[in-house]
Amino acid sequence: MRQSSRMLSVIMTLGLLLVGQSFQVNPIHLGRSSNLHPSPQSNSRIRKHSQLNVLPTLDFSSAFSMIDAFYKTQPYEAAFVTCGVKASAADLLAQSRESKGDELSESDKIEVERNFAFILYGGLYQGCAQYYIFNIIFPFLFGNENDVASVAVKVAFDMLVVSPLLCLPIAYLTKSAIYGESWLDGLNKYKYDLTEKNLLLKYWSIWIPTQTLTFSVIPEHLRIAFIALVSFFWLIILSTIASADIESEEADAAKMKA
Structure with missing residues (x-):
């Protein structure tokens, strides 16, 4: 039961990371805003974006491609x-x-x-x-x-x-x-x-x-x-x-x- 709970926690964490990365704010787009003085809310979003970038990138597509290639070639x-x-x-x-x-x-x-x-x-x-x-x-x-x-x-x-x-x-x-x-x-x-x-x-x-x-x-x-x-x-x-x-x-x- 404890192992199942741990596995569920890992899956939920990975899912949250993926969702978070899919909604990241692009600083380039923010820089193109007509507002030359970003609001405190914008600064807060930029700080959150920087914090999210610290997290490791989860490139599942590359991992699956490597596994698929392994099964094909060997x-x-x-x-x-x-x-x-x-x-x-x-x-x-x-x-x-x-x-x-x-x-x-x-x-x-x-x-x-x-x-x-x-x-x-x-x-x-x-x-x-x-x-x-x-x-x-x-x-x-x-x-x-x-x-x-x-x-x-x-x-x-x-x-x-x-x-x-x-x-x-x-x-x-x-x-x-x-x-x-x-x-x-x-x-x-x-x-x-x-x-x-x-x-x-x-x-x-x-x-x-x-x-x-x-x-x-x-x-x-x-x-x-x-x-x-x-x-x-x-x-x-x-x-x-x-x-x-x-x-x-x-x-x-x-x-x-x-």
Whole structure:
């Protein structure tokens, strides 16, 4: 809650600075006034203008242009950084949820090696590999058109082939490796979630509309960044569902023992 308040304060401050700069008084225009002896009100406005000029200039357009150029000219580096940071943040959130109630400090609760593994998984597969899949292989197979038929084919191929046969299995195998389980444990967990927890239906409910936007209106060089943004919230949803399932199983086990 405190972090949200701080973020809101920062956003409001930036907004006020932008509004203030948009209404700055131009001294050149004041100098052209027919009044040779400015009034006290004019002098007050000039002093305020000088004070506003002391504030740092917020050139968001230049910053966005630099970011846009980075994604265009260095797509694999941008994909790795974006998805690596996203995976790290998602894992830190998951670790903080898992360690609730522990008496250890926050720094002691964080598993650095696990977080580093998520960074590598996010950067290498979700970033670089998916950039190659969606921006190199897909255009080669289906073209670059974004009409309704072309988008539908790309989304269908992603949902029916890439996701169930590549994306989701890699995620489960990576998770099993990070948690010290065998690859067979990972595949069995994936099979169980497919057949018992309607994993694909939950997946499609989020990613069919997302990928429809990805292949229709999102610029090619920003696709991975857009997917990473949605993926972060998807991981939160999955984590919540998994936590609810675990609590339900523990409650059922307690009832059986009682």
